[in-house]
Amino acid sequence: MDNSNDNNTSAPNRKRKRGKSVLRNARKYLKKGVCGRGRQLETDTYQYLVRILEVYKEGFPSDEEKSIFVNNVFQESEDNEVLYSSNQLGSRVIQMLLPHANDEALERCIKAFLSDLRPICSDRFASHVLQTLFELLCKKTFQPDIDEDFKNRCVDYTLQVSRFLLNNLEDFASDTYGCHIIRTVFKSLANLPSDKEKNVTVEENNVIEIPEKYVQIMKEYAQRLIIWPQFVNLPYSELTSGLLQVLLKALQKIDKKQLDAYIKKLINESFGGVTEDDDTNKNQENKLPDVFMSKPALMLLEVVLEVASPKRYTQIYANYFLNNLVNLAVTRNTNFCVQKLVQHCKEKTEFEAIFDELDDHFKEILGAEHTGVILSLGQACKRLTAKQGSFVQNLMKSFNCYEPEEHQNSIVMCACRFVYYEELSQQTAVDLQKGKLNLHGTLIIQLMLEFNKPIKIVNSILSIDTVELKNLFSNSMGSHIIDSYMKSQFVGEKSREKLIRKLQGTYQDLASTKYGSRSFEAIWNAANLKNKMNIMTELSHKDAAWSNSEFGRIIASKINLSMYKKSVERWKDSLNAVSKKKALFSDILGENVK
Structure with missing residues (x-):
């Protein structure tokens, strides 16, 4: 076993590379005398757009200067918005600037686009600008603190675009660019979080009321789509599957009755029965239903599991997953569906049946x-x-550490490193602090610490060599295990104290590293006064070795090391005062909750 399926590539790095490549490619095209892809622009115009991109990438001293720059660009682009948007570089530049444009610039753009919507909706570059513009204008209609007249005009613009696409639904649903605009319409009208708003919860979005005009047009879209003769095939096309996925999420907020009708129709007509002659299934004891043979249909099924009522969930489980779970769980393309099934299971008895099969x-x-x-x-x-x-x-059985019983103490390290018990002894020289652990393995250990009886996991952690344990808690992934250990209501006070005592002698090392300092804070926050005194005794000895490091300085400040060195009594009084304050606030918050 290894951890090759974990991907630590950071999104910010990918974005930076992409931004640089856009500018680099634009300059390259310019040197060749080619003014990008799409609609051809005059060389001077293309040069102007390159310069805008360069200035924007350099940044601005203040938001005010950025706003002035952006609005000047839109003034210079007046009457050319569609032309520029139909060019690859122009589309990129306008999309980048639109979120920072003033209301006047946004209105000019949407009016220009409304004058000739049909070709724009199918244009490989201008369609992206229309998506961004629609999303921004629709979002403004949900904002309470903007000019009422402008808000009403935004509603009108939003409805004009929505109505045009609805009237031409058959044409644009199967068009690559038009279909993505319709998806943006669904997301925006239902006020679903955009791809950039990953941290916005469904609960936060549900607080905002959807205008009746938006509800009505969304219902019209849903009514039109469900009666299409070709509806049965929509899940099996990447474009229309994506369209249905967004529609189902929108209907979950807007019309649960219509949502149920969609799910019922998908179950009865689209997802199909068993495939008898597919090569994928030749060696399988149980043949799998059609829905599992298509990636677009699978992705739609995952969304259906998210939004289905308990009754429909049970129907889906019985029709497609029952007696197929093992095959689905070990197959690359279908294991994600099993994850969704489990994640959205709400009935204990239903989950127990799923668990028993696996x-x-x-x-x-x-x-x-x-x-x-x-x-x-x-x-x-x-x-x-x-x-x-x-x-x-x-x-434990999976990692070969269930029998004999003394092997059970190895479960934490087996899961974190994602290796069998027999391989564990061969990895003793691996640097746990800097080594790559298995993300899901460490998350599973955290989960098991929050089970009702986590004693086997607790014993496993307490049995680990102290130096190895310190290195585990100094690892980027391993450092989160200590959080669960210290915060879990099912880990006893004595077990917490055992771990605190076991780590004695390692606190300087923990406090001086990035992830070790996280672990140190978790320990410190859970420790009682006696344990904190012992920790301080250790830390104050030759403290310059750790407290001058980048993270050591932060920890030294948080635990008030300087006061401790001057007066232990004053430090104790300070600590007691903080504890009383926390207890007081805890009581007040508790009363408010009641």
Whole structure:
């Protein structure tokens, strides 16, 4: 087993590279005398756009200067908005500037686009600008603190574009660019979080009321689509599957009755029965339904599981997953569906049936490196308070550390490193602090610490060599394990104290590193006064070795090391005052909750 399926590439790095490549390519085209792709621009105009991109990438001293720059660009572009948007570079520049444009500039742009919508909706570059523009204008209609007249005009613009696309739904649903605009319409009208708003919760978005005009037009879209003769085939095309996915999420907010009608129709007509002659299934004991043979249909099925009512969820489980779970869990393309099924299971008895079907197959699933399936099972065990003991036992068996009993103490390191018990002894020289651990493995350990009876995991952690334990808690992933250990209501006070005492002698090392300092804080916040005194005794000895490091200085400030060195009594009084203050606020918050 290895951790090859984990991807640590950071999104910010990818974005920076893409931004640089756009500018680099624009300059390259300019040197060749080619003014980008799409509609051809005059060389001077293309040069002007390149310069705008360069200035924007350099940044601005203030938001005010950025705003002045952006609005000047839109003034210079007046009457040419569609032309520029139909060019690859122009489309990129306008999309980049639109979120910072004033209301006047936004209105000029949408009026220019409304004058000739049809070709724009199918244009490979201008269509992206229309998406951004529509999203911005629609968002403004949900904002309470903008000019009422402008807001009403934004509603009109939003409805004009929505109505045009609805009237031409058959044409644009199968058009690559038009279909994406319709998806943006669905997201915007239903006020669903955009791709850039990953941290916005469904609850936060549901607080905002959807205008009746938006509700009505969304219902019209839904009514039109569901009666299409070709509806049965829509899940199997990448374009129309994506369209249905967004529509179902919008209907979840706007019209649950219509949502149920869609799910019923998909189950009865689209997702199909069993495929008898597919090559994928030749060696499988159980043939799989058609829906599992198509990636677009699979992605739609995942969304259906998210939004389905309990009744429909049970129907989907019985029709497509029952007696197929093992095959689906070990197959690359379908294991994500199993994860969704488990994540959205709300009935304890239903989950127990799912778990029992996968019970003896943890090792196969982990062997296929589908660790997400095991993680989702663990999350459901915690959420529904079910099958927790069986989960821990099965995980130990999977890593060959269940029998003999003394091998059970190796479960934490086996899961974190994602290796069998036999391989663990061969990795003693691996630097845990800097080494790459398995993300899902460390998350599963955190989950099991929050089970009702986490004693086996607690014993496993306490049995780890002190230096190795320090290195584990100094690892970017391993540092989160200590959070669960210290905060879990099911880890006893004595077990917490044992770990604090076990780590004595390592606190200077922990406090001086980036992730070790995170672990140190978790320990410090859970420690009682006696343990804190012991920790301070250790830290104050030759403190310059750790407290002058980047992260050591932060920890030294938080634990008030300078006061401790001057007067231990004053430091104690200060600590007691903070504890009383926290207790007071805790009581007040508790009363408010009641």
